[in-house]
Every structure is written in structure tokens, then in C-alpha cells.
Amino acid sequence: xxxxxxxxxxxxxxxxxxxxxxxxxxxxxxxxxxxxxxxxxxxxxxxxxxxxxxxxxxxxxxxxxxxxxxxxxxxxxxxxxxxxxxxxxxxxxxxxxxxxxxxxxxxxxxxxx
Numbered sequence: 001x002x003x004x005x006x007x008x009x010x011x012x013x014x015x016x017x018x019x020x021x022x023x024x025x026x027x028x029x030x031x032x033x034x035x036x037x038x039x040x041x042x043x044x045x046x047x048x049x050x051x052x053x054x055x056x057x058x059x060x061x062x063x064x065x066x067x068x069x070x071x072x073x074x075x076x077x078x079x080x081x082x083x084x085x086x087x088x089x090x091x092x093x094x095x096x097x098x099x100x101x102x103x104x105x106x107x108x109x110x111x112x113x
Contacts, residue, residue: 003090005090005091009090009091010091013088013089013090013091014088014091014093017069017075017088020068020069021065021086021093023064023068024061024064024065024067024068024069025061025064027060027061027064028057028060028061028062028063028064029057029060029061031060031063031064032053032056032057032060035056035060036048036053058084058095061095062084062095065077065084065086065095066078069086069088074088074089075087075088
């Protein structure tokens with residue numbers, strides 16, 4: 001089982017990468033918005049369900065995380081046991097989908113290996 005690190009420990013570990021992580025998230029959102037706005041240019045367009053939209057957004061963010069972090073030493077940006085995550089030192093960041101109310105599908109306190 002992975003140990004959940006303290007907020008202070010996470011801040012120290014992630015401090016150097018915080019801005020890049022935010023950039024990846026914003027770039028992912030911007031890419032998703034471009035795709036969703038493209039429907040106006042198409043004569044036939046399938047309206048995506050909420051789950052599909054969440055998956056598309058997640059995929060765009062994951063792509064930017066891989067692009068920015070995938071080549072750096074001692075950093076893993078990959079799918080680990082079916083979960084896309086960014087691991088920097090002892091910090092394991094899982095990019096979860098959230099609802100409009102900013103709730104995740106589950107509120108897991110412990111993550112198993």
C-alpha cells in the first residue's frame with residue numbers, strides 16, 4: 001500500500017514542477033475545448049455524453065503530462081496498473097475525473113500497489 005504523504009512533503013517534492021503541471025492541465029483543457037468547438041464546423045456531430053467528455057479531457061491532459069515529463073530522469077509519467085499517474089520522487093499524482101461540483105467518482109484514502 002502506498003503511504004499518503006503530507007501536504008508539506010508534497011509541496012517540497014512538487015515545488016519545482018508545479019507550474020509545469022498547471023500548464024499541462026490548462027493545455028489539456030484548451031485542446032478539449034478546440035475539439036468540442038469543432039462540432040460547429042461539422043454537419044454531422046455526435047453529442048458526447050458526460051463520461052465521454054471526461055475521458056477526452058483526461059486523455060488530453062495525460063498527453064500533455066507525457067509530453068512535458070515523459071523524458072525527464074527519475075520521473076514517471078505513465079499508466080501504472082491501469083491508472084495514469086505522474087510520479088515525482090515519493091509523490092504519486094493521479095489525474096482523476098471530477099464532476100461539475102468538483103467531486104471525484106470515489107474518495108479513496110489509500111491506494112494499493
